[in-house]
Amino acid sequence: MDKRQFIKTCAMTAALLSLSNHSNSATSSPNTKRRLPVALNKGDTVGLVCPSKAVDEKAEIQVAQEALQALGFKVKLGKHLTARRGHLAGTDIERASDINNMFADKDIKAIICLSGGSGAARILPLLNYPLIRDNPKVLLGFSDITALHNAIQAQTSLVTFHGPNATASWNTFNVDQFQRVFFERELMNYQNVRLAEDDLVQRQNRIITISSGKARGELIGGNLTVLTALAGSPYLPDFSGKILSLEDVEEAPYRIDRMLSTLKLMGALDKIAGFMFGACVDCRPIGGYGWLTMEEIFNDHIKPLNIPAYRGAMIGHIRQQFIVPIGGKIEMDADAGSFRLLEPVFQSG
Incomplete structure (x- = not known):
């Protein structure tokens, strides 16, 4: 085998190993049944994370935190919530670790996304899906958070919630929706x-x-x-x-x-x-x-x-x-x- 053929063979082997490793960490049709999150109650602690773009003003984080408190929650901020890398709210590892940590934290009953934008898809390979599957909690957000909803659905079958991000308008209609869905648990x-x-x-x-x-x-x-x-x-x-x-x-x-x-x-x-x-x-x-x-x-x-x-x-x-x-x-x-x-x-x- 000449040098060129040897290099080509090594490259093909590495590519196959990479595909194999990826398929072990995330499969398109996991053998799981539909999972439901634990119910929410006023007084619970919710985690605030930012999987996508950074907010322009830190005041937006304060407003989001106050809105969640007004809904009746205690709020724990993600460790890297104020981080920034380009337009993103920190590195991919930082943003993914905040989500993984919130699912692992037994005191956290729900995870609310700060905003959408762009970048959530980048962290999908870094999420701990067995951890998420074994700690089913409410995840709320929309827009770019669609990436999280679909990945978590595909990998764990956990029901998540498409609705206002923490920085969205918490007008009377949205607050009423939130209370009926999460507190009263209506069959809407x-x-x-x-x-x-x-x-x-x-x-x-x-x-x-x-x-x-x-x-x-x-x-x-x-x-x-x-x-x-x-x-x-x-x-x-x-x-x-x-x-x-x-x-x-x-x-x-x-x-x-x-x-x-x-x-x-x-x-x-x-x-x-x-x-x-x-x-x-x-x-x-x-x-x-x-x-x-x-x-x-x-x-x-x-x-x-x-x-x-x-x-x-x-x-x-x-x-x-x-x-x-x-x-x-x-x-x-x-x-x-x-x-x-x-x-x-x-x-x-």
Whole structure:
């Protein structure tokens, strides 16, 4: 064997070993059953972490902490909450260690994400999934936190919660959602509210049915951009029989079309039982020779699936948003533009 062939053989061996080691630490279909987090109560201690971008002002951390205290909690700050590396809230190891430590800490009953942005996907290989699986707790956040929701769902089957980050608006609607979901532990019925409008018919929070019908299944999804960026990784859950809920912000329609094309090409859309799309905030066309409308995009990708589907749910980058359980079992009604929980999403007792 000459030197060139020897080097090539060594490189191939190293690559295979790397793939083997990675598959041992994270598999796409772990043999686990659905896990429910422990229930929350006022007076509990919650952990505040920042898996993604750093906040611009430390005052935002103070406001977030005060909001959680106003909700009735004691708050423990992540060790690296104020760290910074570029736009990120510290190094990948620092951000991942804060999450791992919060799951390991027996005094912490829930983990609340400070903000979204970008960077959560970078830490997915560094999370301790056996630790998370054995210490099931509430995880709350949205936007870039979609990466955590899907990875934890894929690797542990733990139900997590898509809803306001700690720096989001804690208006009356969101506080009411939080109390009903976490303190009262309702089997929630999610129906868009009608805002006070000086108009004869409802314009805001309006539901558009794509295909009629009802469907049941576990809820998965989150931010479309973040979710599709996980394609081909072991951090995307199985879509079979699931209700897919998506939202996005500041994405031109052609990008929404491209990302739905990705989900179609990877076979994900053909597996789902139902589809909901929330808000697409500031998803405006850019210059060019023309563009597909959002209606045309959904008609091209979703309507041919012949499954119940609607858009306009109060999910996403909006001031008032539903708090929904990723992994929770729901029934959706595409004609009414609503969905409801079928089973509790917390441990009993």
